[in-house]
Amino acid sequence: MTITVLLPLGLLAVGVVVGPWLGIIADRAVERLPPKPTHRCTSCRRALGPSTLRPVLGWFDRCTGCGLHKGVRYPMIDLATGMVFAMLGLRFGMGWMLLPYLGLAAVLIVLSAIDVETHLLPNIIVWPAFFASLFLILVISGQRDYAEGIYSALLGAAVFTGFIGAAHVVNEQGMGRGDVKLSMTLGLFLGWLQPDLIDTTRLVLATIIVALVGGGVTGLVYNLAKSRGRAEIPFGPALAAATLAAVLVSGSVLDTVSL
Numbered sequence: 001m002t003i004t005v006l007l008p009l010g011l012l013a014v015g016v017v018v019g020p021w022l023g024i025i026a027d028r029a030v031e032r033l034p035p036k037p038t039h040r041c042t043s044c045r046r047a048l049g050p051s052t053l054r055p056v057l058g059w060f061d062r063c064t065g066c067g068l069h070k071g072v073r074y075p076m077i078d079l080a081t082g083m084v085f086a087m088l089g090l091r092f093g094m095g096w097m098l099l100p101y102l103g104l105a106a107v108l109i110v111l112s113a114i115d116v117e118t119h120l121l122p123n124i125i126v127w128p129a130f131f132a133s134l135f136l137i138l139v140i141s142g143q144r145d146y147a148e149g150i151y152s153a154l155l156g157a158a159v160f161t162g163f164i165g166a167a168h169v170v171n172e173q174g175m176g177r178g179d180v181k182l183s184m185t186l187g188l189f190l191g192w193l194q195p196d197l198i199d200t201t202r203l204v205l206a207t208i209i210v211a212l213v214g215g216g217v218t219g220l221v222y223n224l225a226k227s228r229g230r231a232e233i234p235f236g237p238a239l240a241a242a243t244l245a246a247v248l249v250s251g252s253v254l255d256t257v258s259l
């Protein structure tokens, strides 16, 4: 088997193993709890044993307090992380650019899990993610045209934040401040793939349209399935999923930095 097959398979395994830890970060960031390597029951909040750290399978354990499973979001995070990591491996191959995009995927999965539950994108994750992304892009861009890499990433951040910021001004309820802050990081990663302003704007616009349509359809289906009441659907997960899809299917990576 070649590296093109082994890399995605390896990343699938890595993602599934990383998943439980992302679940813990999402869980503890919501309530600003100190870091501790334990899952908690989503029903009664009791701390669960280390066996729940087994990827996916840990979900089948039952809480000793209330007898329920620990919450379906945990195995979903494990599976989503494995699948996204594998797809990014296929997209970028073995190279330095793979690393920051794996980091982006991990952060987006954590933020999506938090946003679904609380309708918030906490600063404690959004800001460190932005500065860590900027740092990685600065360092890795040094492997190719330094100025072009940084310029295109910052341009992407400005374009993405411009559109989402304008939407926030027009409709504060639908597009929260957290979405505006998150779009800075998303724009960095989309802009880094496209050094041209027109291509960047096109990619960002396509991403936002996909997020709006995807988020809208999901909200509609969810509310139709609900027997009563109407739930607000957070926009963060739709933005995150659309950005990851744009990264996976956008045009050539241009000069992918190879090892």
Ligand SMILES: [Zn+2]
Pocket (backbone or CB within 6 Å): 041, 042, 043, 044, 045, 046, 063, 064, 065, 066, 067, 068
């Ligand atoms: Zn419980």
